[in-house]
Amino acid sequence: MTEGWIAIAGLGPGDEMLVTPQVTAALDAASDIVGYIPYVARIAPRAGLTLHPSDNRVELDRAAHALDMAAAGKRVVVVSSGDPGVFAMAAALFEALETGPAHWRNLDIQVLPGITAMLAASARAGAPLGHDFCAINLSDNLKPWPLIEKRLRLAAEADFAMAFYNPRSKARPEGLARVLDVLREACGADRPILFARAVSTPQEELRIVSLGEARADMADMRTMVIVGSSLTRIIDRPTRPILYTPRSAV
Known part of the structure; x- marks a missing residue:
């Protein structure tokens, strides 16, 4: 099994020119994209990529799903608009990590900043x-x-x-x-x-x-x-x- 990872990425305020090269590279390497429905819709489908859109009120469930997939060897990008650390998914994922199974803490987890609104x-x-x-x-x-x-x-x-x-x-x-x-x-x-x-x-x-x-x-x-x-x-x-x-x- 390949070693999984998670990147929590900010897609910026809307213009694709404002997505950082670091985030673009993570999206290109991902096997799975997790996020709120309109944010996942900004990701172009491609072979080998699975999109997992969900409602905006299930942040902790979304985070746990991403952590489970990474633990199973998936390359997961959790997307937010703007910056993921500003009222967005980075904090939700770490809340799930703190209270979740111990093996989640061994995962490679990165927060990739974006331009906030x-x-x-x-x-x-x-x-x-x-x-x-x-x-x-x-x-x-x-x-x-x-x-x-x-x-x-x-x-x-x-x-x-x-x-x-x-x-x-x-x-x-x-x-x-x-x-x-x-x-x-x-x-x-x-x-x-x-x-x-x-x-x-x-x-x-x-x-x-x-x-x-x-x-x-x-x-x-x-x-x-x-x-x-x-x-x-x-x-x-x-x-x-x-x-x-x-x-x-x-």
């Missing part, structure tokens, strides 16, 4: 994350809303720029509205906020407004939301404006 959106807009910032997942599926609100208020008090993942879904249509209310109370209405949807794809849309103008329906699950700090600035110009945060807080 947060960084892709920031680059498109300019450099809103140019100084200290934090990233917060707004989904309350795995943590309670009071904890999300506490972190929002503390980040606002610390004057971080903030990048929000999973801002709004059909199951959580009211969550982002509550977030915007908290931020307006903590930061005022003038803070710039970026709504960057489907960055690097043909459906890309960027919108920069103030917190006072922001509405929850400006975002969906394909949108990255970045709120500036008190230092974040907008450079107006004839084409798209530039949003950036200066390097100095002095």
Whole structure:
């Protein structure tokens, strides 16, 4: 039996040009691809490759399946969008590894980084994350809303720029509205906020407004939301404006 391995790989924000050569090499060497349905759909079928798409709510089952296949000698790539270590499959796989059979710990496991939606959106807009910032997942599926609100208020008090993942879904249509209310109370209405949807794809849309103008329906699950700090600035110009945060807080 050949020795199996696992690579947990980030496919980037959408444009195939933003997939790293390291990830491409792992995909080319794989015997099996495991991941959420739309991410696996980004992988071209070929002879000798088996695709294992699954629902987004079965991360631990998906991770255990990948570990079992690698233990059986398969060359497995677990795919995430963006970077696999940012609110994605790397943590889920290690949760399964920690509580699973002891022999899983002998596997060759690598995490292959990718370009996150947060960084892709920031680059498109300019450099809103140019100084200290934090990233917060707004989904309350795995943590309670009071904890999300506490972190929002503390980040606002610390004057971080903030990048929000999973801002709004059909199951959580009211969550982002509550977030915007908290931020307006903590930061005022003038803070710039970026709504960057489907960055690097043909459906890309960027919108920069103030917190006072922001509405929850400006975002969906394909949108990255970045709120500036008190230092974040907008450079107006004839084409798209530039949003950036200066390097100095002095």
